[in-house]
Amino acid sequence: KQEVTQIPAALSVPEGENLVLNCSFTDSAIYNLQWFRQDPGKGLTSLLLIQSSQREQTSGRLNASLDKSSGRSTLYIAASQPGDSATYLCAPIGGSTLGRLYFGRGTQLTVWP
Amino acid sequence: GAGVSQSPSNKVTEKGKDVELRCDPISGHTALYWYRQSLGQGLEFLIYFQGNSAPDKSGLPSDRFSAERTGGSVSTLTIQRTQQEDSAVYLCASSLTGRSNSGNTIYFGEGSWLTVV
Numbered sequence: 001k002q003e004v005t006q007i008p009a010a011l012s013v014p015e016g017e018n019l020v021l022n023c024s025f026t027d028s029a030i031y032n033l034q035w036f037r038q039d040p041g042k043g044l045t046s047l048l049l050i051q052s053s054q055r056e057q058t059s060g061r062l063n064a065s066l067d068k069s070s071g072r073s074t075l076y077i078a079a080s081q082p083g084d085s086a087t088y089l090c091a092p093i094g095g096s097t098l099g100r101l102y103f104g105r106g107t108q109l110t111v112w113p
Numbered sequence: 114g115a116g117v118s119q120s121p122s123n124k125v126t127e128k129g130k131d132v133e134l135r136c137d138p139i140s141g142h143t144a145l146y147w148y149r150q151s152l153g154q155g156l157e158f159l160i161y162f163q164g165n166s167a168p169d170k171s172g173l174p175s176d177r178f179s180a181e182r183t184g185g186s187v188s189t190l191t192i193q194r195t196q197q198e199d200s201a202v203y204l205c206a207s208s209l210t211g212r213s214n215s216g217n218t219i220y221f222g223e224g225s226w227l228t229v230v
Contacts, residue, residue, distance in 0.1 A: 034218065034219060036221070042223060042224075043204055043221040043222055043223040043224045044204065044206075044221040045221070046218050046219065046220060046221075049217075049218045049219075089156070091219075093219070100146075100158055100161055100169065100172075101146065101148075101158070101206075101219065102158070103148075103155055103156040104155070105155045106155070
């Protein structure tokens, strides 16, 4: 079974800081990895999808990297803003259980003005 | 529709009653997932449908839970004889295909919030 760990569990920073959110997973035989954000009382919003053949993906102020062999992914948030406050979840896809996403507990981010 | 649609958005039911939760995936998406999230907890896998293949039901917590997907599109999650521990938000997601190397983004709905009293 895929085990996903996200560090830190919570992060509280002033706006403007550059942030690093870490995700590690035990089954490296994945095909894709997707990062999501979840706002309180809401569903999950997709941020970035990285295919196993890629090492990183960028969308605006977000950059996600993937090191499949070591079972790690990192989400970088540049110049953080209060609107970035949410819980961030990573989900490796594929591996021994095709099609199922396994989620970590997430990183709860608070960016204060 | 433009996104994954779930109904009802909120449901309060009495213990022992049956409930049905509906998911309309994005048009053309062959893969459909159900997850649930209890208050303050992580996401728990329930069931996965891929096209006409037999679904992966390994995440269903008990035989009170069942799901079907009619015509390869709409899915219904049914919980029989609801218990208070079933209170959670039930999230549905879909993707173009769940097959390997597809590189297809998975999209979630806003969820159905179930409260069993």
